[in-house]
Amino acid sequence: MLYQREVLDTPQWWQGLDEMIASEREANPGAVQTALIPVLHYVQDRFGYIPPKSVNHVAQALGVPTSYVCGVASFYSYFSLEPRGAYTISVCQGTACFVRGSQAVLDEVCRQLKVSPGETTPDMVFTVSDSARCLGACGQAPVVMIDDDVYAHVQPQDVQGILTQYIAEARREMQTREELAEIDARSNHE
Amino acid sequence: MTATETLHQLKQAAKPHLALSPERPQLLVGIATCANAAGARRTRDRLVEELEAAGLADGVDLIQVGCVGRCSLEPLVEVRMPGEAPRMYTEVNEERAAQIVRQDIAGGKPIATWLLDGGATLGEPARATADVEPGEINLFTRDWQHVKFFARQLRIALRNVGRIDPESIDDYLAVGGYAALAKVLDSMTPDAVVQTLIDSKLRGRGGAGFPTGLKWKLTRAEEASPKYIICNADEGDPGAFMDRSTLEGDPHSVLEAMVIAGFAIGAEQGYVYVRAEYPLAIKRLKRAIEQARERGILGEDVLGTGFHFDIDLRLGAGAFVCGEETALIASIEGKRGMPRPRPPYPSVSGLWGKPTCINNVETLANIPAIILKGAEWFAGIGTEGSKGTKVFALAGNVNNTGLVEVPMGVTLRDIIFDLGGGVPEGREFKAAQTGGPSGGCLSAAYLDTPIDYDSLREAGAIMGSGGLIVMDDTSCMVDIAKFFLTFTQDESCGRCTPCREGTKRMLEILERITTGKGEERDFERLQRLCDVTARASLCGLGQTAANPVLSTLRHFRDEYEAHIFDHTCPAHVCRSLLHYEVDAERCVGCGLCRRVCPVHCIVGEPREAHTIDLEACTACGACFEACKFEAIVRR
Ligand SMILES: Cc1cc2nc3c(=O)[nH]c(=O)nc-3n(C[C@H](O)[C@H](O)[C@H](O)COP(=O)(O)O)c2cc1C
Ligand code: FES
Numbered sequence: 105m106l107y108q109r110e111v112l113d114t115p116q117w118w119q120g121l122d123e124m125i126a127s128e129r130e131a132n133p134g135a136v137q138t139a140l141i142p143v144l145h146y147v148q149d150r151f152g153y154i155p156p157k158s159v160n161h162v163a164q165a166l167g168v169p170t171s172y173v174c175g176v177a178s179f180y181s182y183f184s185l186e187p188r189g190a191y192t193i194s195v196c197q198g199t200a201c202f203v204r205g206s207q208a209v210l211d212e213v214c215r216q217l218k219v220s221p222g223e224t225t226p227d228m229v230f231t232v233s234d235s236a237r238c239l240g241a242c243g244q245a246p247v248v249m250i251d252d253d254v255y256a257h258v259q260p261q262d263v264q265g266i267l268t269q270y271i272a273e274a275r276r277e278m279q280t281r282e283e284l285a286e287i288d289a290r291s292n293h294e
Numbered sequence: 295m296t297a298t299e300t301l302h303q304l305k306q307a308a309k310p311h312l313a314l315s316p317e318r319p320q321l322l323v324g325i326a327t328c329a330n331a332a333g334a335r336r337t338r339d340r341l342v343e344e345l346e347a348a349g350l351a352d353g354v355d356l357i358q359v360g361c362v363g364r365c366s367l368e369p370l371v372e373v374r375m376p377g378e379a380p381r382m383y384t385e386v387n388e389e390r391a392a393q394i395v396r397q398d399i400a401g402g403k404p405i406a407t408w409l410l411d412g413g414a415t416l417g418e419p420a421r422a423t424a425d426v427e428p429g430e431i432n433l434f435t436r437d438w439q440h441v442k443f444f445a446r447q448l449r450i451a452l453r454n455v456g457r458i459d460p461e462s463i464d465d466y467l468a469v470g471g472y473a474a475l476a477k478v479l480d481s482m483t484p485d486a487v488v489q490t491l492i493d494s495k496l497r498g499r500g501g502a503g504f505p506t507g508l509k510w511k512l513t514r515a516e517e518a519s520p521k522y523i524i525c526n527a528d529e530g531d532p533g534a535f536m537d538r539s540t541l542e543g544d545p546h547s548v549l550e551a552m553v554i555a556g557f558a559i560g561a562e563q564g565y566v567y568v569r570a571e572y573p574l575a576i577k578r579l580k581r582a583i584e585q586a587r588e589r590g591i592l593g594e595d596v597l598g599t600g601f602h603f604d605i606d607l608r609l610g611a612g613a614f615v616c617g618e619e620t621a622l623i624a625s626i627e628g629k630r631g632m633p634r635p636r637p638p639y640p641s642v643s644g645l646w647g648k649p650t651c652i653n654n655v656e657t658l659a660n661i662p663a664i665i666l667k668g669a670e671w672f673a674g675i676g677t678e679g680s681k682g683t684k685v686f687a688l689a690g691n692v693n694n695t696g697l698v699e700v701p702m703g704v705t706l707r708d709i710i711f712d713l714g715g716g717v718p719e720g721r722e723f724k725a726a727q728t729g730g731p732s733g734g735c736l737s738a739a740y741l742d743t744p745i746d747y748d749s750l751r752e753a754g755a756i757m758g759s760g761g762l763i764v765m766d767d768t769s770c771m772v773d774i775a776k777f778f779l780t781f782t783q784d785e786s787c788g789r790c791t792p793c794r795e796g797t798k799r800m801l802e803i804l805e806r807i808t809t810g811k812g813e814e815r816d817f818e819r820l821q822r823l824c825d826v827t828a829r830a831s832l833c834g835l836g837q838t839a840a841n842p843v844l845s846t847l848r849h850f851r852d853e854y855e856a857h858i859f860d861h862t863c864p865a866h867v868c869r870s871l872l873h874y875e876v877d878a879e880r881c882v883g884c885g886l887c888r889r890v891c892p893v894h895c896i897v898g899e900p901r902e903a904h905t906i907d908l909e910a911c912t913a914c915g916a917c918f919e920a921c922k923f924e925a926i927v928r929r
Contacts, residue, residue, distance in 0.1 A: 135628075135646055136628075137629070138626060138627055139628065141608070141611060144611070145609055145611070176628065176630055179631065180610075180613050180631070181611070182610075182611035182612030198533055199532045199763045200533045200690050200761075200763055202777055203691060203765055203769055203774075211914075215892065237532050237571075237612075237614065239327070239571055240535040242328075242689035242761075243687075243688075244365060244368075254327065254330055254331035256331040
């Protein structure tokens with residue numbers, strides 16, 4: 105999914121977050137902390153990562169120190185405290201995929217995108233995950249997942265073809281965004 | 295009104311909405327994570343279009359089901375025509391989908407070559423599932439005895455997976471769902487439920503094999519309240535996917551078992567802790583919970599009996615150690631998922647310090663069947679120390695990858711060669727890995743060992759969750775040991791020193807060995823590290839982290855020796871020990887290797903023998919794969 109992060113950052117969304125925390129508080133009055141991981145999921149689903157501003161917000165709402173929220177968020181590899189690319193590529197490094205040659209696929213992905221596992225391309229289009237462990241489709245190994253799309257039996261020579269679709273989509277999206285920005289600028293002018 | 299009567303009313307009300315009906319032509323499409331990777335959603339969409347085009351949209355039902363377990367042939371489409379034996383089409387891409395509708399459904403001529411097992415039907419015509427009586431469960435094998443892959447299985451935990459629409463509680467009710475719960479509520483005391491489980495000798499399927507009945511008994515005996523039930527759906531073992539498949543294909547059976555557990559133990563709240571990597575399982579679980587609440591099966595007044603029990607979901611966040619029960623509990627509490635020393639066990643002090651019973655998905659999925667068919671029936675299946683069946687996830691270098699559920703005590707050979715169809719491309723079987731990062735690798739010498747908890751442990755592996763990865767002669771066993779240590783080292787939470795440091799040091803030694811820098815003393819060092827890490831670590835992660843090393847040392851010592859003494863990797867995997875050369879005799883100078891080389895280290899004029907610059911070569915093997923004249927030699 106392509107995130108237009110500025111657009112996602114709406115007052116309504118923050119209000120939704122507060123409502124969610126309030127209802128968790130009601131459900132588990134003695135143990136509000138249990139809401140922390142669900143809340144972090146909620147934030148990351150929205151922004152693709154956990155922005156610093158949300159860490160403070162969540163810490164306050166739950167009544168725990170900011171360091172505690174950071175500590176929990178950084179413990180779990182699923183959460184990222186740094187912005188991620190529009191698409192996250194996970195080349196499964198589980199046993200079944202490893203035995204079927206997934207290392208060569210990961211090498212090829214990194215070679216094509218000129219990044220190492222765990223890094224994001226400078227144009228913020230792709231993040232290559234360094235923690236993809238078994239996506240549960242072991243019967244189709246080696247498996248590659250890009251956001252929610254799963255590709256089966258991927259060989260190094262298939263990588264370029266798969267990436268191309270996403271690059272094209274990202275480019276289209278960028279263009280639309282620029283055009284919109286231009287229109288906005290013009291209408292503001294008038 | 296009794297729970298059974300309430301259930302009967304629910305079933306009557308459900309009849310008009312039932313997806314499964316033997317009176318109507320039906321297409322069952324497997325929609326699960328594995329199937330979707332193979333393109334099942336496109337297949338389904340195409341089937342919809344074609345049925346519409348053929349004017350059959352109203353006459354033929356298209357139903358989504360979970361994965362029947364034959365992953366390598368997905369997408370799978372089962373055709374059920376009234377009065378005919380069901381048949382299953384394999385590898386149904388869009389083109390096949392179109393032809394199936396035109397020739398088989400509309401034209402009445404099945405296409406034998408695309409059917410499972412070259413045209414076999416699956417079994418007898420479907421019975422009226424809606425008429426299955428309570429007490430009778432929908433055991434898969436009874437209907438499906440014609441196809442070898444299914445006939446040798448006994449599907450208890452997976453009884454409904456691939457047979458019903460997992461998003462429809464009505465379908466689950468129709469195949470006898472929630473009848474076990476009604477039976478428990480109407481006619482059993484909590485102690486009787488616990489005793490049934492003890493008598494069934496069911497052992498936990500999450501790895502450790504702890505007797506489930508005993509765990510329930512211990513939690514029941516605690517006085518503190520409230521108590522909690524947790525379903526462990528973290529499924530961290532890379533290579534195991536039976537829990538995912540169960541949750542995607544039959545979520546209600548797990549929920550039903552949790553309510554039964556709540557009644558037996560005296561809990562009113564359950565949690566399913568499911569890993570975030572399983573979006574489809576999460577979606578279907580959420581739906582199942584909602585539907586169960588709507589029907590009054592979860593909530594304040596379970597089946598009208600006044601018993602209350604509810605279930606919530608909690609998502610994991612990519613930490614393997616959270617599969618360990620105390621770490622999982624910490625995670626639900628909103629903390630870093632770190633294990634703590636036991637005792638106290640969760641049955642005494644678990645979630646928020648309260649008595650907590652934590653069971654694995656597959657363990658739970660067995661329970662409604664045990665309640666309905668009785669402890670004796672279940673205890674009559676399997677071996678002396680391990681009763682019932684086990685689901686194995688067959689993956690790696692094996693022809694029929696997928697899920698199989700077989701009675702305990704079948705041999706590895708049965709599973710890998712009979713059900714699994716053996717190793718592809720005529721290669722040689724080398725090892726079977728069971729139990730994931732906590733397990734071990736078994737050599738061909740163990741193919742005829744009956745597998746159960748105890749025999750696997752004796753052989754240096756463990757049952758674990760049932761991941762079974764087949765390796766052929768292209769896998770290097772030292773490299774595999776290194777792979778697992780990389781995993782555990784990375785996933786070690788860092789809380790206790792033996793695990794944090796032990797895994798790191800072991801990994802370093804393995805790295806040395808695989809790069810040709812090993813020494814004879816490394817055997818001793820590894821052995822000692824394994825010993826200390828296993829004995830001194832805090833939780834199961836560290837205690838078992840050495841198993842992949844120990845088992846490969848034990849069964850594949852010759853490969854370690856080849857790396858250390860001869861500086862060779864017999865499987866040609868460890869790059870530092872490999873080098874590639876051009877056989878000048880065979881090379882025709884086509885230049886293909888020069889073009890595929892990612893580091894441009896191959897030179898040569900067209901039509902003349904090429905050469906590889908060994909200094910620059912990274913031993914990636916691209917030239918070796920590409921050469922059409924076998925002119926690249928690997929040493
Ligand atoms: C490192 C580690 C990881 C584990 N991962 C899982 C898991 O993914 N799923 C699971 O059911 N049990 C897992 N377990 C076992 C649980 O701690 C626990 O024994 C199990 O959930 C109990 O359920 P059972 O008795 O039904 O098997 C793991 C244990 C350890 C030490
Ligand atoms: S090992 Fe890759 S999907 Fe399971």
